[in-house]
Amino acid sequence: xxxxxxxxxxxxxxxGSLRLSCTASGRTFSSSAxxxxxxxxxxxxxxxxxxxxxxxxxxxxxxxxxRFTISRDNAKNTVYLQMNSLKxxxxxxxxxxxxxxxxxxxATDGDYWGQGTQVTVSS
Numbered sequence: 001x002x003x004x005x006x007x008x009x010x011x012x013x014x015x016g017s018l019r020l021s022c023t024a025s026g027r028t029f030s031s032s033a034x035x036x037x038x039x040x041x042x043x044x045x046x047x048x049x050x051x052x053x054x055x056x057x058x059x060x061x062x063x064x065x066x067r068f069t070i071s072r073d074n075a076k077n078t079v080y081l082q083m084n085s086l087k088x089x090x091x092x093x094x095x096x097x098x099x100x101x102x103x104x105x106x107a108t109d110g111d112y113w114g115q116g117t118q119v120t121v122s123s
């Protein structure tokens with residue numbers, strides 16, 4: 001069993017930055033791929049970024065390429081999502097998920113999910 005806790009969300013102005021953290025407990029996820037998804041009100045949960053177990057390959061949805069960076073620190077059991085140049089359309093609840101069998105790019109790929117952290121970008 002893995003428990004995931006997201007943190008780092010908040011209210012930020014357009015063009016600002018936030019760094020989200022996803023910390024795992026219960027079992028290390030150094031051998032798992034980790035993904036970030038987001039869900040806006042009334043919308044589906046969409047893929048944002050993912051990082052493989054090792055070596056670390058990174059994947060991004062086109063709308064965040066060049067603005068978001070995913071990284072991991074296996075010693076801290078934590079994956080980060082650095083978000084720069086934020087836009088109002090980035091407003092959503094952000095979730096992290098893990099998968100031991102594939103890179104999680106679909107919501108159905110995740111084995112475990114956190115409770116989410118709210119990101120609000122004001123214009």
